[in-house]
Amino acid sequence: MNRVLRSVGATLASAWRLSPGRLIIAALLMMLGAVSGPLLALFLGVAVDAALDGRTDVAVWTAAAAAVSVLLSLTMEHFAHIFFFELGDLHKQDTERQLGDLAHGPVGLALHERRDAADRFELLRQQSWTLSQSVQTVLTIGVLLTQITLTAVLLARIEPWLLLLPIFGVPPLIAGRLAERRLERAELVTAESARLSWHLFELALSSTAAKEIRLFGLGGELRRRHGVVRREVDRRLRRAEWVGAALRFTGQLIFALGYIGSIVLVVRAAISGERTVGDVVLAITLAVQTNAQAAGAVALAQALQRNARAFGWLSWIRDATPPEPGPPADQTPPAVLTDGIELRDVAFRYPGTDVDVLQGLSLRIPSGTIVAIVGDNGSGKSTLVKLLCQFYRPTAGEITIDGADLRRLDPLGWRQRISASFQDYLRLELRARSSIGLGDLPRLDEPGAVERATRRADAEEVIDRLPVGLETYLGTSYDNGFELSGGQWQRIALSRSMMRDDPLLLLLDEPAAALDPLTEHALFDRYADAARDVGIRTGGVTVFVSHRFSTVRMADVILVVSDGRIVESGSHDELLALNGMYAEFFSLQAAAYR
Ligand SMILES: Nc1ncnc2c1ncn2[C@@H]1O[C@H](COP(=O)(O)OP(=O)(O)OP(=O)(O)O)[C@@H](O)[C@H]1O
Known part of the structure; x- marks a missing residue:
């Protein structure tokens, strides 16, 4: 009532x-x-x-x-x-x-x-x-x-x-x-299945899904699964409606x-x-x-x-999202990093789950360093990136920025000093100039800023192919929009992540997964130059996640993560000498390319 x-x-x-x-x-x-x-x-x-x-x-x-x-x-x-x-x-x-x-x-x-x-x-x-x-x-x-x-x-x-x-x-x-x-009870109980049935239905309409669906001949199977889930949802809702009708009749x-x-x-x-x-x-x-x-x-x-x-x-x-407990986030990030970033015994568990996906993570990243993270799928690499962005707070332990608790930094202020690109990057269907420039909103209209970001991301070639360069509308939302390939979209996203001039943290979470190895290599060469430049100017730290060892070897420090723990760390040569997990992965991948 x-x-x-x-x-x-x-x-x-x-x-x-x-x-x-x-x-x-x-x-x-x-x-x-x-x-x-x-x-x-x-x-x-x-x-x-x-x-x-x-x-x-x-x-x-x-x-x-x-x-x-x-x-x-x-x-x-x-x-x-x-x-x-x-x-x-x-x-x-x-x-x-x-x-x-x-x-x-x-x-x-x-x-x-x-x-x-x-x-x-x-x-x-x-x-x-x-x-x-x-x-x-x-x-x-x-x-x-x-x-x-x-x-x-x-x-x-x-x-x-x-x-x-x-x-x-x-x-x-x-x-x-x-x-x-x-x-109401029936609707809440069936909400998950209703989402699944909607997802299966949407697959039929999606042009991205159409290729694999046809190739693997999945049309019938997906329709069947959609039918099974939909029928189950309908059955439960119908039953609730029948009981409701009987109650109302009485x-x-x-x-x-x-x-x-x-x-x-x-x-x-x-x-x-x-x-x-x-x-x-x-x-x-x-x-x-x-x-x-x-x-x-x-x-x-x-x-x-x-x-x-x-x-x-x-x-x-x-x-549902009360402010997280802990000290107030009222401090601004430092202008430059002098000491670096440190993780002390960090553990993390996603809300509503009962497994620690990161455990006992301790590590110091001196200012100006380039760090690569490698590891199996699901080992916790992206989760670590999320903690660094303050999308979540560690459930135990502490992350410090130049000695200050990361939780004390105002998240919005901190994020303004991060340049990031993610594997599930955003396809911003706007004019190419805006799609890139939104990576640093206040500087969207600054002359030369977008062009500079495009150069840093090695994406000039993508822009050159657009009918009216940076002024081209991207995507299918527009009648005259230009649709890009997956790799081209990723380069636009990377350019966006290069918009900020003085980041303290550069994060790249498999940003080049859609690029071919040579392009990725060339990109990271250029990127490493930009990172070192940022390192000199602001002491900024670069953290990148990649599955390609040819790229990873450029990093100053490589972390091998397994089951939410750092199991090996060191330079490429040090890790090869260690002859452990990294050495095994590296030789396997090198053999595959030979
Ligand atoms: N939002 C979430 N809620 C609950 N568990 C999650 C969530 N996101 C990830 N996980 C779990 O956390 C673990 C680590 O996931 P994470 O995405 O960090 O792995 P990863 O190393 O980046 O994997 P990949 O190489 O496949 O990208 C996985 O077991 C995953 O199932």
Whole structure:
């Protein structure tokens, strides 16, 4: 109940903030429509009695009033809808903006990488229409309460026992709520499968997936799997809907019994002469309206539950990433690195999991050093990169920057001093100049900055091939957009990562996976020059992850990571002399290229 009340309050507050005028007009129009129903019953009753008594004037006037009531009840809600529609749209846009803020807001990655958060984002995406209707839903509460009160007063005038009639409206309400709960549980339980089924369906539409799907002849298999998952989701949802329908039917049956009883009561009173024919007409008309009101209340309860659920998901996401415990992040990064970066006994476990993916990591990276990280898939290389970017804080141990705890550095300030490129790089479908220049937003329009970054990333050749160079629109979002190959996109991403002139940390997490070995080698040659230049100017440290040992050997220090631990470290020659894991990997790869 609290959840519903909170969502009602929040919806009204939001509608008032967005457009108080529309809210007031819509509420007034709805109220006019709402009172016209019970008034219609009252005027009809009086008109019938006046006609039977021969009071023509009264009969005509009350019949005319009844006609106006009909007109109002038929039209007012329609006009109110125009305002609701606009308010609903504003409310939906506002919620989407909030969702965007929530998605972009957290400084870390936990929200994006949590499965339970992904479920709620998906449910909100699917049910955004609920939010667009929430203002109307909430105002309908006032309408129904007014109608029910008026109806109750009129019924009590005829026969106080008739006041019991609205009580019969309670079972349908409770039944509706139970049914909604069942559906909600079923939706949450099936959210993961629903995501999977959507993913399998999307594969059929994706041009990237089309090649492998055709090559491996996977079309039928993917359709089959999609069908199995979809059927399972549908089966569970259908079952919840059937149980819900049975519950609702029971509730309505109880109301129907009360309804029949009340009509019998008034008709008997009229036969015995205690009530007039007008009273019977009034009671029957009101009883019909009571039924509609009960049905409206059930629908309203469902809509309120849905609204509360969507509101609950939004609040859940809002509360899902509380600020991480630890010292306040109020320090700015140093202008230059003099000492370097140090990891002391660092361990890390992803939120919601029970395995340490990094353990006991200790290491000192002196300023100006180039460090390469190698290791098996899943050994923890990218996770270490995420910790260095402050996407997560270590669960144990400490990372220091020139002796200062990394947690004390303002993440946004620290990231402004990082240049990074990731294996799952972003394809920013914009003008090439912007797609690169956004790597350092304040310098997007600085003359020569984008060109310099392109040179550092060895990507001039990619730009030269574009129809209008840096001014070319990239990607399929534009009619005249130029689509790039995977490797070309990666070079654009690399250029973006080269935009910052004075980074303290250069991170390259397999940034060249889509490039051929020769290109990667040439790129890293150039990159190493840039890194050393940065090292001299700012003492900046370079950390790169690569599976190509020909590239890795250029680094000053190579770390071999296995199962979240550093198992070997040293220069290329030192590690070869050690004749351990690195030496084995290196000779295997060298033999493959020979
Ligand atoms: N968001 C996440 N939530 C839970 N576990 C995760 C998450 N991201 C990665 N992991 C787990 O952490 C471990 C290390 O993953 P990581 O991506 O750091 O490996 P990697 O060495 O970079 O692998 P690769 O060479 O394949 O890129 C893996 O076991 C992976 O399953």
